[in-house]
Amino acid sequence: xSVGDSATPLGRVRGLGSAREGGEHWLxxxxxxxxxxxLGTWLxxxxxxxxxxxxxxxxxxxxxxxxxxxxxLLIVIGFKxxxxxxxxxxxxxxxxxxxxxxxxxxxxxxAVGGGALALFALARIAFGVAG
Amino acid sequence: xxxxxxxxxxxxxxxxxxxAVLTWWLLAITGGPAAYATFTKVMTSPVGLxxxxxxxxxxxxxxxxxxxxxxxxxxxxxxxxTNKLFAVMTIVGSLFLTALTWYFLMGVGQ
Numbered sequence: 001x002s003v004g005d006s007a008t009p010l011g012r013v014r015g016l017g018s019a020r021e022g023g024e025h026w027l028x029x030x031x032x033x034x035x036x037x038x039l040g041t042w043l044x045x046x047x048x049x050x051x052x053x054x055x056x057x058x059x060x061x062x063x064x065x066x067x068x069x070x071x072x073l074l075i076v077i078g079f080k081x082x083x084x085x086x087x088x089x090x091x092x093x094x095x096x097x098x099x100x101x102x103x104x105x106x107x108x109x110x111a112v113g114g115g116a117l118a119l120f121a122l123a124r125i126a127f128g129v130a131g
Numbered sequence: 132x133x134x135x136x137x138x139x140x141x142x143x144x145x146x147x148x149x150x151a152v153l154t155w156w157l158l159a160i161t162g163g164p165a166a167y168a169t170f171t172k173v174m175t176s177p178v179g180l181x182x183x184x185x186x187x188x189x190x191x192x193x194x195x196x197x198x199x200x201x202x203x204x205x206x207x208x209x210x211x212x213t214n215k216l217f218a219v220m221t222i223v224g225s226l227f228l229t230a231l232t233w234y235f236l237m238g239v240g241q
Contacts (some may be wrong), residue, residue, distance in 0.1 A: 082146035
């Protein structure tokens, strides 16, 4: 990493913590948070705008690209942000290395598994026959 | 302090309960009318509504305190008065936005 005089204070220290890593995790958490600000607001606005929330209306909404694509992004980025956030909590409170690794691995599997399940359900809606 | 802990609690709630409800909802949509009816029945029960209103509040609280943390990441708003004002504003704002959302949601109907 080149650190010139023009580097910002953040750029100068990024990746140089005592653990020599974590800068990327920190930044990812913030970038995904901005994406979820938009996607979460989109979800709530959509639920308010949809005329009804019955099965037919919701299926048609998620069958169209305008519904399916933001929902896919919400699932992927939402599970990623949840995993990143929970890791911070685990790292703060669970210091014993084996327990820390076990819990973080468990959360990783849960997040990837849950995200895959949600994406699979969405794919069935999006690529299935509408209504 | 309190708002910082609220950020963790709401984040944890959204991660576990929020994503579980979202995933269940998507599975129920693919599961056909019976599966969707079960989901609707549970979620419109008193307990289900408490969960949904709670998730709505958790979302807005986490969003607003998240924006506050992003601002503080830049080094801004560390003065005691300003800091406290913004902290209180996240709580007032999240309650207001939750009430507003459900006001319109009830109007839309199920």
